[in-house]
């Protein structure tokens with residue numbers, strides 16, 4: 578994906594993340610001073626969605642991200658597609674594409 582595609586918000590997502598029916602099923606792992614996280618949060622706000630967020634500057638949230646998602650990189654959207662079953666969606670452009678695609682269903 579080029580920087581231009583990233584700026585436009587185009588996604589490199591190959592395997593679509595599972596759809597869910599409510600933002601209650603979503604958690605955004607993010608941290609302060611992360612421009613990629615800020616970009617995701619501004620799109621979430623623009624869409625009028627409320628998504629719980631966890632700050633990975635707190636060790637317990639970083640640990641949960643690393644053990645569940647496998648990487649410490651943020652932003653990462655945790656999607657609970659079945660009770661106790663999580664899909665960990667990394668990459669700001671892919672998270673933005675996901676929330677845009679599912680915005681209406683998530684409201």
Ligand SMILES: N[C@@H](CCC(=O)N[C@@H](CS)C(=O)NCC(=O)O)C(=O)O
Nearest residue numbers: 611612613649650651652668669670
């Ligand atoms: N391509 C990624 C880049 C994300 C990224 O580089 N995030 C930084 C924070 S701004 C990160 O998590 N770095 C690893 C770390 O801080 O441990 C995206 O667009 O989401």
